[in-house]
Amino acid sequence: MADMTKTTETWPAAISRAEEYFPAYTPPGGLLALILTVIAERDSVAVSEVSLATIRYELDDPAVLHEILNDHCPPQPDPSDTDWYFTAPKWPQDHTASVPVQQRRAWAMANAQGPETYPRWIPESHRPIEYADAHVESFYHRSVDVLSSTVDEPLLAECGGIAPMSTVAITGGAYDGACGRVHGPVWGRDDDARAVTTPASYKVSYEHQSVLIPAELVRPST
Numbered sequence: 001m002a003d004m005t006k007t008t009e010t011w012p013a014a015i016s017r018a019e020e021y022f023p024a025y026t027p028p029g030g031l032l033a034l035i036l037t038v039i040a041e042r043d044s045v046a047v048s049e050v051s052l053a054t055i056r057y058e059l060d061d062p063a064v065l066h067e068i069l070n071d072h073c074p075p076q077p078d079p080s081d082t083d084w085y086f087t088a089p090k091w092p093q094d095h096t097a098s099v100p101v102q103q104r105r106a107w108a109m110a111n112a113q114g115p116e117t118y119p120r121w122i123p124e125s126h127r128p129i130e131y132a133d134a135h136v137e138s139f140y141h142r143s144v145d146v147l148s149s150t151v152d153e154p155l156l157a158e159c160g161g162i163a164p165m166s167t168v169a170i171t172g173g174a175y176d177g178a179c180g181r182v183h184g185p186v187w188g189r190d191d192d193a194r195a196v197t198t199p200a201s202y203k204v205s206y207e208h209q210s211v212l213i214p215a216e217l218v219r220p221s222t
Contacts, residue, residue: 010037011099013047021150028147030106034069035059037103053195056151060187060196062144073100073107110143152185159198161185167221168204170213179221180206 014036015024022029035058040047058065097105149164156163162182170178183203187196199215 010040010047011103014040017047022147024106025109027110027143028150031069031110031143031147034072034103034106034110035065038068038072051195052151052155053197054193056148056155056187056196057189057194059144059148059151060189062140065144066139069107069110073104111139149184155187155196156185156199161199161215162202162218162220168202168218169221170204170206170217171219172217173213175204175206175211175213176217178206180204180211182218183210185215186212 011033014033017036018024018029018033021032024030024033032055035055036047036050039045039050039054039058043050058068153163155161162168162185164182164184166182168180168182170176170180181204183205185199186201186203188198188200189195190197201212201214202218204211204213204218
């Protein structure tokens with residue numbers, strides 16, 4: 001469980017930085033604020049010092065990330081009315097709530113539980129959020145995928161990688177000579193630094209299929 005003394009100091013900075021990319025009350029915005037908080041506390045660094053490569057590393061294994069955040073945002077033993085999902089449409093921006101409550105709301109939003117989300121994820125009983133029921137599939141597709149794509153853009157620009165939707169030529173291997181369109185990178189990982197490095201390969205659309213091509217065999221098509 002998180003040290004709430006540290007969390008109280010870190011959370012406002014995490015919200016502020018997350019909002020450089022998304023409104024904090026959206027699924028990817030709340031997710032980014034939570035990731036920034038967890039990394040800053042784990043590595044004993046300021047939120048401003050958390051690199052995009054480190055954020056992308058955590059996003060690279062959504063199942064593990066889901067477990068980490070589920071542990072970071074445990075349910076309140078005796079929820080009060082202020083902890084119920086329908087009390088604040090813009091959860092992390094409700095500064096009248098305590099930091100733990102704001103974080104639980106952000107986590108619920110990242111799992112598509114709460115206001116402005118698809119109604120079938122909202123508990124019929126209007127009970128406080130049950131984190132055991134956090135919807136992993138929605139977490140992957142509504143939060144992780146969107147945030148990953150957003151973080152990929154500046155990382156690819158920084159390392160000279162190929163941007164998604166670029167037309168490319170494949171220069172070797174089983175698909176030598178073919179042309180396709182990049183869907184996204186598969187990042188190399190530095191497990192010691194807990195950061196991504198450069199693209200190891202690219203997901204390329206070719207003849208109605210998605211194929212994984214080593215980065216050295218993919219070049220922009222002219």
